[in-house]
Amino acid sequence: MKPEQLRLYLVTDRPLSLGRDLDWIVAEAVRGGTTMVQLREKEADTRDFVALGLKLKELLTPLGIPLLINDRIDVALAVDADGVHIGQSDMPYAIARRLLGPDRIIGLSVETMDEVAEANALDVDYVAVSPVYGTPTKTDTAEPFGLEGLRKAAALSRHPVVAIGGMNERTAADVFAAGADGIAVVSAICSAPDPCAAARRLLEIASAIDC
Amino acid sequence: MKPEQLRLYLVTDRPLSLGRDLDWIVAEAVRGGTTMVQLREKEADTRDFVALGLKLKELLTPLGIPLLINDRIDVALAVDADGVHIGQSDMPYAIARRLLGPDRIIGLSVETMDEVAEANALDVDYVAVSPVYGTPTKTDTAEPFGLEGLRKAAALSRHPVVAIGGMNERTAADVFAAGADGIAVVSAICSAPDPCAAARRLLEIASAIDC
Numbered sequence: 001m002k003p004e005q006l007r008l009y010l011v012t013d014r015p016l017s018l019g020r021d022l023d024w025i026v027a028e029a030v031r032g033g034t035t036m037v038q039l040r041e042k043e044a045d046t047r048d049f050v051a052l053g054l055k056l057k058e059l060l061t062p063l064g065i066p067l068l069i070n071d072r073i074d075v076a077l078a079v080d081a082d083g084v085h086i087g088q089s090d091m092p093y094a095i096a097r098r099l100l101g102p103d104r105i106i107g108l109s110v111e112t113m114d115e116v117a118e119a120n121a122l123d124v125d126y127v128a129v130s131p132v133y134g135t136p137t138k139t140d141t142a143e144p145f146g147l148e149g150l151r152k153a154a155a156l157s158r159h160p161v162v163a164i165g166g167m168n169e170r171t172a173a174d175v176f177a178a179g180a181d182g183i184a185v186v187s188a189i190c191s192a193p194d195p196c197a198a199a200r201r202l203l204e205i206a207s208a209i210d211c
Numbered sequence: 212m213k214p215e216q217l218r219l220y221l222v223t224d225r226p227l228s229l230g231r232d233l234d235w236i237v238a239e240a241v242r243g244g245t246t247m248v249q250l251r252e253k254e255a256d257t258r259d260f261v262a263l264g265l266k267l268k269e270l271l272t273p274l275g276i277p278l279l280i281n282d283r284i285d286v287a288l289a290v291d292a293d294g295v296h297i298g299q300s301d302m303p304y305a306i307a308r309r310l311l312g313p314d315r316i317i318g319l320s321v322e323t324m325d326e327v328a329e330a331n332a333l334d335v336d337y338v339a340v341s342p343v344y345g346t347p348t349k350t351d352t353a354e355p356f357g358l359e360g361l362r363k364a365a366a367l368s369r370h371p372v373v374a375i376g377g378m379n380e381r382t383a384a385d386v387f388a389a390g391a392d393g394i395a396v397v398s399a400i401c402s403a404p405d406p407c408a409a410a411r412r413l414l415e416i417a418s419a420i421d422c
Contacts, residue, residue, distance in 0.1 A: 045300040046282055071257055074285035078306045089256040095289045 001083075001105045001125045003160035005066060006182030007206045008199060009036040011085075011164070014043070016190040023055050029189050030065060032199025035182070038085050038107075040070035053079035066105060073099050083107070083125065088115065093122050107162070111142035116153045128184055129153045131165020132175060147178050154179030169198075172205040182206070212294075212316045212336045214371035216277060217393030218417050219410060220247040222296075222375070225254070227401040234266050240400050241276060243410025246393070249296050249318075251281035264290035277316060284310050294318070294336065299326065304333050318373070322353035327364045339395055340364045342376020343386060358389050365390030380409075383416040393417070 010029045012022050026037055039056055041049045053069060057079050060067045066082035069075045071090045076083065083105025086096055096106055105125045110116045119127045134144050144165060145153060154161045163175045164184035172183050185202060192198035221240045223233050237248055250267055252260045264280060268290050271278045277293035280286045282301045287294065294316025297307055307317055316336045321327045330338045345355050355376060356364060365372045374386045375395035383394055396413060403409035 046297075046302045047300045050302060050306065072285060074283060074288075074302065074310065077285075077310055078302060086257075089258045091257045091261060091285065091289060095261065099285065099288055 001066060001160075003126070003181045005035045006126055006160055006162045006184075007035045008033060008203050009038065009162055009182050009184040010034045010189050010199070011038045011070075011184050011186045012040050013186050013190050014041065016187045018191055022052060023059065025190055025195050026056055027059060028195040029199045030060065030063060032189075032196040033203035034065070034189070034199050036066050036068065038068040038070055038184070039081075040085075041072075046072075046075065049075050050078045053081060057081060068105060068107065076100065076104070085109070085128065093124065097123070109164075110153070110157075113149070113153060113156065116156050120156070120158045124159055126160040126162055126181070127153075127157055128162045128164045129180070132163045133166025133171060147174055150175065150180060151178040167202075169201055169205065172202055173208070176206060212277060212371075214337070214392045216246045217337055217371055217373045217395075218246045219244060219414050220249065220373055220393050220395040221245045221400050221410070222249045222281075222395050222397045223251050224397050224401050225252065227398045229402060233263060234270065236401055236406050237267055238270060239406040240410045241271065241274060243400075243407040244414035245276070245400070245410050246414075247277050247279065249279040249281055249395070250292075251296075252283075257283075257286065260286050261289045264292060268292060279316060279318065287311065287315070296320070296339070298341075304335065308334070320375075321364070321368075324360070324364060324367065327367050331367070331369045335370055337371040337373055337392070338364075338368055339373045339375050340391070343374045344377025344382060358385055361386065361391060362389040378413075380412055380416065383413055384419070387417060 017025055053075055056067050068083045068085050069081045070085050073084055085107040087109040107126045108119055108124045109128045109130045110119055111130055129145055129150055131144050132150050160181040162182040162184045163180040167183040167185045168188040189195050189198050228236055250264055264286055267278050279294045279296050280292045281296050284295055296318040298320040318337045319330055319335045320339045320341045321330055322341055340356055340361055342355050343361050371392040373393040373395045374391040378394040378396045379399040400406045400409050
């Protein structure tokens with residue numbers, strides 16, 4: 001995985017998608033420049049989860065856009081996804097790596113500075129600093145890092161860093177300036193009236209930072 | 212898997228366990244003669260699910276009692292379980308078999324006579340005829356087979372048959388007489404004041420059928 005693939009990282013959320021098909025949202029987001037996709041399904045049956053994963057895989061692979069599966073390593077293996085994203089209460093990292101092999105992407109959520117340091121001892125492919133801002137998307141999250149915390153986390157981490165929690169057009173520039181390699185976006189794309197346009201605007205902000 | 216290992220098959224259920232530790236319930240049920248155990252967790256974090264699976268594996272393997280995991284093939288692989296039990300909305304059978312390899316046990320729930328016939332085309336290790344009776348344990352189940360339906364299903368199936376749904380001391384004898392190789396028991400053990408004694412009484416009923 002190249003760190004620049006984290007730049008505009010879409011994390012799906014069915015309840016926040018306003019009844020629209022997730023594969024449509026992903027397709028639109030990708031048209032707008034999304035660089036990586038995480039399929040996150042907390043309520044779906046395994047069969048539906050796999051079916052949607054296969055559909056997204058078919059969409060994303062020809063475009064060279066990695067598809068990651070949230071938590072469910074069985075689903076990731078079933079659909080031959082590019083990797084998984086795991087949290088601190090998901091599969092322990094060592095087991096996840098054993099089941100997925102050395103080549104698949106594994107991203108890990110870190111919710112404290114201690115967890116950033118611990119992740120440095122693992123060969124994860126990236127860490128997701130979570131959350132940077134408080135957010136209505138997830139109600140069970142840890143204390144927000146804030147911009148200053150993100151800056152410290154990015155400096156401490158030996159892995160690429162993606163920021164999650166409150167990522168949108170107002171916050172993105174500051175987050176990149178603080179050292180994030182990417183933003184993991186949920187509602188700012190999933191709930192946008194036009195997910196393609198929303199992704200495009202976020203990508204412009206992300207790309208401006210480079211110049 | 213030997214068909215007689217299905218004889219007294221415990222399926223765990225946390226809400227029905229009355230706040231008692233699942234590993235205690237399993238240990239007691241096994242003392243009472245339980246022949247197979249399925250760990251079913253619908254709400255647990257993956258990390259907790261794996262931790263409990265590892266604990267049960269350590270308990271059951273020395274006793275030669277198979278441990279199956281409900282639905283979650285990743286958890287089954289993580290704890291090196293003996294197999295999985297899948298339903299019609301879980302991982303499609305062909306993918307499950309590919310991920311688990313030829314040697315692990317895969318049991319499949321069948322909810323209609325058509326599904327019994329379809330399972331005959333698969334190399335599943337057993338089918339669970341579900342439900343035989345209506346039951347408060349699961350509220351999303353199909354139309355009950357009833358004893359006569361179970362008898363037809365057992366005659367039709369080329370696989371060993373375990374009966375689930377309403378299995379207890381009052382129903383077990385009829386169910387075995389109808390041709391089931393085993394009973395899959397939830398509340399009659401998980402909610403019993405003495406799970407060991409409950410298992411023992413069920414096993415006596417199951418064993419009397421042989422004589």
